[in-house]
Amino acid sequence: MTDAITATGLVKTFGAKRALDGFDLRVATGEVHGFLGPNGAGKSTTIRVLLGLIRADEGEVTLLGGDPWRDAVALHRRLAYVPGDVTLWPTLSGGESIDLLGRLRGGLDPRRRADLVERFELDTTVKGRAYSKGNRQKVALVAALAADVELLLMDEPTSGLDPLMEALFQEVVREAAADGRTVLLSSHILAEVEALAQRVTIIRAGRTVQTGTLTELRSLTRTTVQVGLRDADGAGAVLAERVHDLRADDGHLTFDVEATALDDVLAALPAHGVTSLVAHPPTLEDLFLRQYSDELDALQVPGR
């Protein structure tokens, strides 16, 4: 499989602030790639580098086989971009903006445009300055998704959308992926990424802190196990060394366990009489918050 995007060692400074500090990213062709990080971690900066709107100070970046800065115009024929905070021309209606963006791209599929306008329930006669945030977002989504492109770069595309539209967005992205398009989906809505992405990259302070498939990432972290035991105290004494956050509650033990210790822990349980067993794989939220556990501490939010 070829890569739609590869970036290695990206550095971008704005004055004294290092927005990107040796950032790496690899997005395979045809995948939906989740791009996670809180506000200010460098997600938008990365996407602006990928669009050739700004130039990285250091590092290598290849997008669809080209240099995003040098080959910007040629590459932009093959991609579409949805910003997280869409601004429209105040005196142009939404329909006029969609059609202008489509023509500048070299035309868009009128049937797909009509279909998306209908599904997103967008009133295209409203002037840009009169749209709500969610509706401005829909204008950008329709313009991008109606285009016939290989790559979609989306920077928090669903901010301001209601839950129904959010669900529709996920459906539309799945359709795009089924058509073979590559999607880079930056988000801090973890459920959205979990539902759509095959692989994710977590960025923190301008650096990649984790990247891989969701399965790989889950295997790197702890599974939460809740087990009912006839001899809970005995089991607790045995397990204490091998698990984390062990809590005993009326014949039940709840604990987190590393993927590498699962064999050992499960083998030890039958000796104490298992009555019930529930195991949760870590959610993306757990993975994400674990990367940021020290910041949660600093914010005085109890960790998970």
Added chain:
Amino acid sequence: MTTTAVRPATQGTAGALTGTRPLLRLALRADRWRIVVWALAVAWLTVVSVQSYDDLFGTLAARASRARLIASPAATAMAGPGYGLDDYTIGAMTANELALWIMIPVAIMAVLAVTRHLRQPEEDGRLELVRSAPVGAAAPVVAGLLAAVVGVLAVGATTFVGLLATDLDPVGSALLCASVVVVALVLAGASAVASQLAGHARTASSLGMAAIGVAFVLRAVGDVRGPQSTSVWTWLSPFGWSQATAPYTEDRWWPLAIGLVATAVSVAVAFALAGRRDLGRGLLHERPGRATGRLRGIVGLTWRRQRTSVLSWAVAVVLCGALVGLLADAITDFVADQPTFDELFGGGDPTAGAFALYSVFLAVLAFAYTTTAVGAAHGEELSGRGATLLALPVSRTRWLGAQVGVAAVASAAMLLVAGLVMGLTAAASLGDASRIVPLVGAAAVTIPGVACVLGVAVLVLGLAPRAFVVVWAYVAYVGVMAMFGDILPDGAGAASPFTYLPALPAEPMSWPPVVACTLVGLGALALGIVAFRRRDLQG
């Protein structure tokens, strides 16, 4: 029955005006530099103008001849009701000719301040946040209006202090500044009403600007039909009220009462309307737009964005051209009376010299448009709309070039039309059709200056976009050089195109400077585009 301590909802200072004071402080903090710049600029220009009257019209004969010129209908339309023309003192001249041109910018400042404070926060969603705090419904409106009033008073007071440094009578100066303040207050009140009617801040400020335009036309018609405020038309206009005070001659204070009453009434109407509309909506509804678009490219988009601005500036430039043309006979007579004026207009045929100078004024006005157009391109970049387009297969050169191209064509076209109108009106006023071509030429020869201004503007946009104010400074420099270049040291005008361009129709046509200025301008433009291609997009 048990009693519980329930705090009444309206305890303490809760009321419609709660929170006015912190909101006013916030508004003034946001406006402080704007107010300082306006106050100093208006005061400085007023004092400089009065001093130039002193220098130019030192003799009784010069002032009497000026009074004859200014009494002509075309001049009256752009000046005032003509008090004291039979004994045309510097004070009478200031009140008659200058006062209007202090009132207009201060009124514009007031309109912009009111719509900025009353509608912009609402549009940006800031007001929602403010109103969710324990803030009275009327507090943001009151704070916004007060901030505008403080700005207007600051300009009035600074101008008064400046005028104390001149030989003018302090009482007359106080009345003049009070008249300026009152006309600005009336238009601030009108804008407060417009802010409630309009659906958007931009519509509100356009309504306020239109009110200034209507008020200007009413007083122009009135002053032409009946000198010394004797026409009904004059009394329909706030400018008419404030000019009827006749500072330095009649020194009447009572017309200001009309303005103050009108202000109070419009503010009351604004409050009544404010209670009848929802947050974020105006009382006037907006027509829906087209469901599909016909715009094909950046040029079409730029024209769509800019057309209102282009047409407004074109109307201003062309009207100034028409005014110069209509005054042609009066200028000719006046210059014939005043041999010393040969010097002012650079020797040779004094009438031709006057037209050459007026053409440069038209050009500087067109340059101001040119600068706003390039500034608008920078605004597109900062708003994020630039990024939306540049993420499409649209090169930086195409994006910026299309916008600069529209600005260049519009600037050149408005100068040519203004030259043609100036020529036609001058031909009519002098009964001499041979005037037309030279005056079109006089306007056309300033067009290489457009290239120079575009060159400076795009260069700044490419190299140091945050310093865009430099471009305005350059346009101001070109204007000042055109006016005062003769009395400034040699070399001061080295960076102004008009130092090199032939002053048609007073001088013969010479192509090398025209070609050179165009090439220098286009060269700077090209460098600016290269720099823009190489830098990071802002915003």
